[in-house]
Amino acid sequence: xxxxxxxxxxxxxxxxxxxxxxxxxxxxxxxxxxxxxxxxxxxxxxxxxxxxxxxxxxxxxxxxxxxxxxxxxxxxxxxxxxxxxxxxxxxxxxxxxxxxxxxxxxxxxxxxxxxxxxxxxxxxxxxxxxxxxxxxxxxxxxxxxxxxxxxxxxxxxxxxxxxxxxxxxxxxxxxxxxxxxxxxxxxxxxxxxxxxxxxxxxxxxxxxxxxxxxxxxxxxxxxxxxxxxxxxxxxxxxxxxxxxxxxxxxxxxxxxxxxxxxxxxxxxxxxxxxxxxxxxxxxxxxxxxxxxxxxx
Numbered sequence: 389x390x391x392x393x394x395x396x397x398x399x400x401x402x403x404x405x406x407x408x409x410x411x412x413x414x415x416x417x418x419x420x421x422x423x424x425x426x427x428x429x430x431x432x433x434x435x436x437x438x439x440x441x442x443x444x445x446x447x448x449x450x451x452x453x454x455x456x457x458x459x460x461x462x463x464x465x466x467x468x469x470x471x472x473x474x475x476x477x478x479x480x481x482x483x484x485x486x487x488x489x490x491x492x493x494x495x496x497x498x499x500x501x502x503x504x505x506x507x508x509x510x511x512x513x514x515x516x517x518x519x520x521x522x523x524x525x526x527x528x529x530x531x532x533x534x535x536x537x538x539x540x541x542x543x544x545x546x547x548x549x550x551x552x553x554x555x556x557x558x559x560x561x562x563x564x565x566x567x568x569x570x571x572x573x574x575x576x577x578x579x580x581x582x583x584x585x586x587x588x589x590x591x592x593x594x595x596x597x598x599x600x601x602x603x604x605x606x607x608x609x610x611x612x613x614x615x616x617x618x619x620x621x622x623x624x625x626x627x628x629x630x631x632x633x634x635x636x637x638x639x640x641x642x643x644x645x646x647x648x649x650x651x652x653x654x655x656x657x658x659x660x661x662x663x664x665x666x667x668x669x670x671x672x673x674x675x676x677x678x679x680x681x682x683x684x
Contacts (some may be wrong), residue, residue, distance in 0.1 A: 490582025
């Protein structure tokens with residue numbers, strides 16, 4: 389495990405080996421260039437979220453002067469931003485909240501607004517008790533540990549190498565989110581704008597039918613044993629929220645089908661808060677052969 393590394397490029401060499409070029413930061417913060425040779429590379433480099441370039445200039449120009457009302461879902465779901473945003477929502481009694489995007493991140497934002505973060509003790513499996521320590525995580529107390537040893541010593545934990553584990557820098561504190569949850573919201577105050585059908589995960593098509601879910605194309609899911617929306621479907625709390633919305637048990641969140649930017653603008657223009665939840669872009673790494681030609 390090599391923390392604090394950033395991959396710059398990957399080169400497929402003529403001899404069949406793969407050369408990975410990267411930078412790293414040492415304990416003093418100095419950036420160093422490093423290379424790795426391997427027989428294979430597994431890409432698992434995540435993604436990032438950006439606001440669509442047409443959001444302000446073409447689709448919603450009236451929001452140019454109200455940019456403080458627009459957030460990315462990925463940004464909103466960060467603890468410090470969530471706290472700051474919900475403090476403003478509650479203090480100003482904001483009610484007209486629009487979420488653009490009907491998938492995982494959009495539902496996560498709606499659920500978190502209504503319930504607080506999953507780490508909030510009222511949302512954990514114990515329900516009645518607060519976490520006594522960081523949930524399901526081990527905090528490294530020592531400045532040095534066996535996981536970060538780079539000198540090759542046989543003495544573990546290592547007393548020479550600095551520990552780079554993030555855990556030794558984190559002190560978990562329970563936060564009471566009670567005052568950040570708007571208890572005044574009414575029917576349809578949170579609107580989720582979507583363009584297509586809402587995909588919900590089920591273990592099988594048969595189970596989906598038993599639960600009354602039929603919003604899928606029978607042509608692609610003809611067998612009752614087929615897993616339904618195994619990759620893209622809503623799960624967990626998002627799935628439960630969607631189910632409650634359809635049954636009428638949860639009325640504060642409303643689904644609105646708005647296919648075009650013009651249709652969406654009708655809801656965005658008067659919104660107190662707009663959350664853009666329209667997916668992520670893969671963090672790309674350049675892959676080339678030994679002569680610098682791109683490999684697709």
